[in-house]
Amino acid sequence: MEAWNGGISFLGCSVFVSVSVLMILCGVAMAGFQNVGKVSPGFGGTQMNWIDKDGKFLVSNDSNFAFGFITMSSDVTLFLLGIVHVGIRTVVWSANWESPVSNSDKFSFNESGDVVLYKSGTVVWSTGTGNKGVSAMELQDSGNLVLVRSDGGTVWQSFSHPSDTLLSNQEFTEGMKLVGIGVKNLSYALEIKSGDILLSAGYRTPQPYWSMGKDTRKIVNKDGRQVSSAKLEANSWGFYDKNKNLLWEFIFSSNTDPNATWIAVLGQDGTVSFTNLPSTGSGSVVTSPTKIPSATIRFD
Incomplete structure (x- = not known):
């Protein structure tokens, strides 16, 4: 049974029973249990229900990722609903970044x-x-939040609705958008357009400032075809056509460990950086010196 943190009235309850029995008799709302792997429909609550779990109510089986309420650094009274990497407390996905609660x-x-x-x-x-037909909500070891049917089929997944971060083996397809918010509320977007992958500044008329097609650091496997998807795999970012043929590779690290968990983050300066996430309780954070674009872009 979770420890009681106080702050609840006991009016009308016997003072001669133990605290645990008192909670049951009075119907006191206890701090919520933290679920592992998945939860079923009929589940819910507020950040206060899991305050002793830092607002997180669901963790992946390997304990590397957690889902729940995330305190905003700019205002500790407001919260995002999202997924964090437990080891380094990095937010890898958020549902409501435009409307904290x-x-x-x-x-x-x-x-x-x-x-x-x-x-x-x-x-x-x-x-x-x-x-x-949703039967469960699962937080997978990959960091993907998935709603599944009883037959295991996927109804919805966070990997299909990225915020500002891509994780290893998360397929980024045409129609998706990575969004970063910079200084003076200038936004940046990463998306696949016209057979290429572009970074744009969010002016009234979006201003492209980088494309993988023009980046000379990429390795060309096949050229003259349209990019329709991209994926982080080991130490490279692969770009594929609609038939899943590998067109280009962008190698961002010399670490070739196939089990490494990398993230690509669209930051406040409009650049994409690459970070290797350690397993819980082991290793350290490694950020690649390679960035996209290779030079800082100024927007006046």
Whole structure:
């Protein structure tokens, strides 16, 4: 049983029973248990329910990733709903980065299979998976949050809805967008367009400032074809056509460990950096000196 942290009225309860029995008799809301691997529909709560777990209510089986409420560094009274790498507390995915919530706002994985986040009673984010046969929500060892059917089929996954980070073996396809927010609220976007992968600054008319097609550091396997997807694999970023033929490779590290977990992050300066995430309790963070673009871009 979780430890009680206080702050709840006991009015009307017997003072002659143990604290654990007192909680049961009074219906006191206890700090929530932290689930491992998956949860079922009918699950929910607020950040306060898991305050003793730093707001995280679901961890992956290998304990490397956790899902739940994340305290914003700019305002400790506001929270994102997202996934963090436990070892270095790095946010790798966020559902509501444009609309943070308070510690009393509710997260719900309801009986219909929809996952919903409320702010002052209003929906600010949802997976839109109600009545689609969802039987469980899983946080995989890859860092992917997945809603599955009873037959194991995927209904929704966070890998298909990235925020500012890509993880190893996360397929990035045409129609997806990586978004970073820089100084003065200037936004940056990474996306696949016109058969190439581009970085653009978010002016009224987006301003492209880098493309993989023009980056001379890439290795060309096959040229003259359209890029439709990309994936981080070991120490390289691979770019593929619609038939999954490897067109280009961008090697960002000399570490060739196939089991390394790398992330590509679109930062506040508009550059993409690459970091190797250690397993929980072992190793250290390694950030590659290689960045995209290779030179700092100035936006006046």
